[in-house]
Amino acid sequence: MDIKKNPLSMHINVDSFLPASDEDKAYMVKMRPSSTFFKDGVKRLLKNKVAVVSFFIIVIITLSSIILPFFWPYGYEQQLGNKFPYPVDNSYSNLKPFEYGETEKARMEAGEKVFPHIFGTDAQGRDYFIRVVYGTRISLAVGFFASIIVLIIGMLIGSISGYFGGVIDLVLMRIVDVIYSLPDMLMVILLAAVLNVTLGDAIDKSFLKGIGGNIISLFIVFALLYWVSMARLVRGQILSLREQEYVLASKAAGAKGGWIIRKHLIPNCVSVIFISTALQIPSAIFTESYLSFLGLGVNAPMPSLGSLANDALNGIQSYFYRLLIPAVVVSLIVLSLNLFGDGLRDAFDPKLND
Amino acid sequence: MSTKTLAYILKRIGLALLTVWVVITITFFVMHAVPGGPFLREKAVSETAQAALEAKYGLDKPLIVQYGTYLKDIITKFDFGPSIKHRGQTVTGMIRDGLKTSVSIGLIAAFSALFIGVPLGAVAAINRNKIVDRIIMVFTTLFVSLPSFIMGSLFLYLFSQQLKWLPANGDKWTGYIMPIITLALYPLSYITRLTRSSMLDVFGQDYIRTAKAKGVSKGNIIFGHAMKNSLIPVITYFGPMLAYIVTGSLVVEKIFGIPGIGSKFVTSITDRDYTLIMGTTIVLAMLIVIMNLIGDLLYKVVDPRISFD
Numbered sequence: 001m002d003i004k005k006n007p008l009s010m011h012i013n014v015d016s017f018l019p020a021s022d023e024d025k026a027y028m029v030k031m032r033p034s035s036t037f038f039k040d041g042v043k044r045l046l047k048n049k050v051a052v053v054s055f056f057i058i059v060i061i062t063l064s065s066i067i068l069p070f071f072w073p074y075g076y077e078q079q080l081g082n083k084f085p086y087p088v089d090n091s092y093s094n095l096k097p098f099e100y101g102e103t104e105k106a107r108m109e110a111g112e113k114v115f116p117h118i119f120g121t122d123a124q125g126r127d128y129f130i131r132v133v134y135g136t137r138i139s140l141a142v143g144f145f146a147s148i149i150v151l152i153i154g155m156l157i158g159s160i161s162g163y164f165g166g167v168i169d170l171v172l173m174r175i176v177d178v179i180y181s182l183p184d185m186l187m188v189i190l191l192a193a194v195l196n197v198t199l200g201d202a203i204d205k206s207f208l209k210g211i212g213g214n215i216i217s218l219f220i221v222f223a224l225l226y227w228v229s230m231a232r233l234v235r236g237q238i239l240s241l242r243e244q245e246y247v248l249a250s251k252a253a254g255a256k257g258g259w260i261i262r263k264h265l266i267p268n269c270v271s272v273i274f275i276s277t278a279l280q281i282p283s284a285i286f287t288e289s290y291l292s293f294l295g296l297g298v299n300a301p302m303p304s305l306g307s308l309a310n311d312a313l314n315g316i317q318s319y320f321y322r323l324l325i326p327a328v329v330v331s332l333i334v335l336s337l338n339l340f341g342d343g344l345r346d347a348f349d350p351k352l353n354d
Numbered sequence: 355m356s357t358k359t360l361a362y363i364l365k366r367i368g369l370a371l372l373t374v375w376v377v378i379t380i381t382f383f384v385m386h387a388v389p390g391g392p393f394l395r396e397k398a399v400s401e402t403a404q405a406a407l408e409a410k411y412g413l414d415k416p417l418i419v420q421y422g423t424y425l426k427d428i429i430t431k432f433d434f435g436p437s438i439k440h441r442g443q444t445v446t447g448m449i450r451d452g453l454k455t456s457v458s459i460g461l462i463a464a465f466s467a468l469f470i471g472v473p474l475g476a477v478a479a480i481n482r483n484k485i486v487d488r489i490i491m492v493f494t495t496l497f498v499s500l501p502s503f504i505m506g507s508l509f510l511y512l513f514s515q516q517l518k519w520l521p522a523n524g525d526k527w528t529g530y531i532m533p534i535i536t537l538a539l540y541p542l543s544y545i546t547r548l549t550r551s552s553m554l555d556v557f558g559q560d561y562i563r564t565a566k567a568k569g570v571s572k573g574n575i576i577f578g579h580a581m582k583n584s585l586i587p588v589i590t591y592f593g594p595m596l597a598y599i600v601t602g603s604l605v606v607e608k609i610f611g612i613p614g615i616g617s618k619f620v621t622s623i624t625d626r627d628y629t630l631i632m633g634t635t636i637v638l639a640m641l642i643v644i645m646n647l648i649g650d651l652l653y654k655v656v657d658p659r660i661s662f663d
Binding site for chain 1: 369370372373376377380381384385387388495496498499500501503504507508510511515597600601604605608609619620623624631635638639642643646
């Protein structure tokens with residue numbers, strides 16, 4: 001603009017009030033991409049070395065338990081000394097690591113390559129390495145699915161109870177109180193023992209046959225008993241969230257209960273729920289291995305880390321490594337899941353970051 | 355005692371009684387849902403003998419009547435009926451025998467966890483991020499993550515089979531050392547971590563700063579000001595700890611061959627001794643419920659900031 005200004009005038013300099021050019025604007029903007037809650041959390045998580053290492057351990061163990069059985073030459077229930085047309089070959093039982101059975105030795109002398117028994121074989125001549133791999137797979141699967149079951153039931157009941165309140169809340173929470181005060185492990189043992197006897201036949205006839213009666217009863221037990229703390233957590237979250245103004249606004253705009261639960265309440269407590277689910281997995285694995293150790297876990301030919309340890313207890317003097325291997329694996333899984341869960345909590349729980 | 359306190363205590367006792375009743379009911383009906391009833395026909399028993407057996411144990415009556423008698427016998431006489439597999443022994447008698455051993459092992463484990471864990475946690479908190487603290491935290495993290503059955507088996511192998519320091523089973527008093535250590539390690543580590551974190555929490559409080567500003571000595575701050583308040587979370591852990599010890603004893607007694615109530619429970623399940631399963635479940639559950647009750651009440655009594663509602 002070309003307005004002439006008297007140098008002695010007290011008037012303000014109009015030039016300073018011109019609209020900013022794009023260059024000026026670009027200079028003012030701090031060049032930092034906007035960050036979301038999730039991105040921030042991941043950033044914090046990656047800074048936590050312990051959590052990252054634990055995460056990699058979990059991934060490696062999980063992937064190898066899934067992939068290895070596909071190209072391992074031995075099956076988990078295959079008794080190597082017991083091939084159908086030939087007589088039973090006892091030289092395959094109780095092999096030490098990297099030892100071979102008689103026929104395998106003969107084959108090796110003939111120049112054939114034989115896949116080694118890295119951890120030896122067990123008393124029935126089954127390759128121990130693949131049994132440990134399968135045991136890990138089953139323990140992980142039980143832990144994962146049990147946590148999912150707990151999550152679904154707990155979230156459903158917790159959100160209903162928290163959102164509707166009143167009589168529904170009162171009744172549900174009294175049920176939760178009673179189940180919560182039940183001695184869980186005793187009930188788990190009792191139910192696992194009885195359900196397997198009661199449901200075993202029915203399951204064997206149904207499509208669930210492949211999974212095995214004991215694992216199904218384990219899931220039922222988890223579904224019956226462990227949803228309560230999840231339900232309490234969700235309820236507590238929802239009780240505090242539903243007093244927020246945006247819920248009121250949503251209601252005023254005519255939103256229905258289910259919509260508010262799905263769109264407002266659950267997304268806002270999702271990180272807390274996710275973390276507690278992650279921490280539920282190691283405790284489920286713990287419970288499964290405990291039950292299997294007592295002989296109440298998975299069905300016989302199928303191994304789990306607990307039942308492998310239990311089997312090894314009898315031969316502890318001569319075959320100590322058979323106890324040590326599943327023990328190390330189960331401890332590693334539980335430890336790294338716990339550490340990773342702690343890392344998740346530190347990274348994603350906004351209440352801890354003030 | 356205010357009426358509010360009394361009301362809380364009564365409510366809490368009511369919940370405990372309700373829980374015990376629920377446990378008895380679940381146990382009873384779950385056990386009777388087993389196909390074929392408690393007498394699995396391993397040997398072919400003639401029909402008259404079967405009927406006689408059922409009449410003897412009252413199994414010919416309707417289920418609800420059996421439930422009534424079972425409940426009445428427990429409440430009035432603490433009688434759980436006869437054992438099915440062990441002729442001539444009552445469940446109550448077998449439980450009483452087992453309980454003596456288990457309770458003494460459990461109590462020693464609990465007290466050692468408490469009296470070692472709390473000072474250890476305090477030491478860790480005072481030396482925060484120094485080498486002592488690091489060592490304590492590494493070991494407690496390890497022991498918290500190791501399942502008790504693994505710890506027990508490792509001890510058994512190491513100390514009795516390799517080093518031959520301690521006997522593998524609990525006939526002499528030395529045989530009880532390993533089971534007690536196995537049982538105590540988890541709660542000990544947990545208490546250590548709990549004490550550490552709650553003590554660090556208390557160290558950050560205003561009244562500690564005030565005390566420091568007034569020139570109170572370090573020892574006086576730790577023992578006079580910080581210790582008492584940081585013990586409150588430990589007290590809340592009382593109930594869960596004893597519950598852990600009860601369930602942990604199942605595995606530990608199995609590994610070390612201790613004739614306690616835990617190994618009775620485990621063998622009763624494999625033996626399918628149904629009355630013994632019911633009896634041991636109910637007694638163990640009662641123990642846990644009572645411990646939780648005491649822990650809860652203690653917690654409310656110790657911390658005046660907690661409201662009774």
